Amino acid sequence: MRILVTGHLGYLGSVLTPILLDLGHSVFGIDSELFKRCSFSTPKVDVPSLKRDIRDVQPEDLYGFDAVIHLASLSNDPLGDLNPRATYEINYTAAVRLASLAKYAEVPRFIMSSSVAVYGTSIKRFLNESSPTQPQTTFALAKRRAEIDISRLAGDAFTPVFLRKPTLYGLSPYHRTDSVINNLVAWATDKGICYLKTDGTSWRPVMHVEDAARAFVAAVTAGTHVVHDQVFNVCRTEDNYTVLSLAERILGLIPESHIEFAQGAQRDMRSYRVEGSKIAGLTGWQPRWTLDEGIMQLHHAYRERGIRIEEYEGARFKRVAFVKQLIATDRLDGSLRWSARQAAAAET
DSSP states (O other): OEEEEETTTSTTHHHHHHHHHHTTOEEEEEEOOTTTTOOSSOOOOOOOEEEOOGGGOOGGGSTTOSEEEEOOSOOSHHHHHHOHHHHIIIIIIHHHHHHHHHHHTTOSEEEEEEEGGGGOBOOSSOBOTTSOOOOOSHHHHHHHHHHHHHHTTOBTTBEEEEEEEOEEESOOTTOOSSSHHHHHHHHHHHHSEEEEEEOSOOEEEEEEHHHHHHHHHHHHHSOHHHHTTEEEEOSOTTOEEEHHHHHHHHHHHSTTOEEEEEEEEEOOSOBOOBOOTGGGGSTTOOOOOOHHHHHHHHHHHHHHHTOOHHHHTSTTTOHHHHHHHHHHTTSBOTTSSBOHHHHHHHHO
16 A cells, blocks of 8 residues: 555654555655654655645645554644644644645545543543543543544545544654653663652553554554444543552562652543554454553663663653744744744755
């Protein structure tokens, strides 16, 4: 298949793209290259690509593809809250516009990267794809609105699919430590501390980034009748944990560490347990990583590289910190676009 991946230089995109290539697909990327300087290892994403803000994609950019996998977005709640207006422009308006252009360009399948954050908070034991959504943040609300409006585009020749990702962990060429497991293991490896910034009682479904990438492959290749205008929770039901239980799991694997709570740590109101049986029906998708394997993958890689926690907590590996740095140095403007100064420097 000929597949367009937006955000192919992101945390998930840089893992997904090589998998698609290994399976024999032809991949083209679109990325604003916002986080290109944030590499953790040598990326294996050398594919034809276009450097472009997702808000500026043109119809001619989409002709001739069998599928669009749309990953490009502001990626979490802190980043979404940094500039709510830009978050809506990127995560909602631009996503719906991209899907409309894909339909106009006769791309038969559109896979949208959504998030289980749309569930917000719930006292129910497990939430499935039919459960009510209660988005609590700008990021989550924009994702939910995009799901609703893109779904309205579904038709005989256009199949949107919505994959609600859980909290991802595991190594990526464009790594992040603003995700809970990646962050906890970084602290435990360098400082011997599982450092909790909340009281640890909130629930999260978690999944290794490689398994999430393979779910997108399955959504692209599955029969239309299986995925047409469908929402899938990308998780295993058994992979729901409290943050505290994740820390305790890490302690069992890195025994020289101990748990500490940040001063004033409070309960995170975003708490949900997600049921994942529906996606198990997608042909060819089965998670390969266990939580313990993922923790040890991170631990070994962190230890091998010898990076200190100050860098893991800094701009290189935390998306909101990096964007703030770009704004402070006048490389991004108020709408989170590359500034005229940065564009001129790039031309030079």
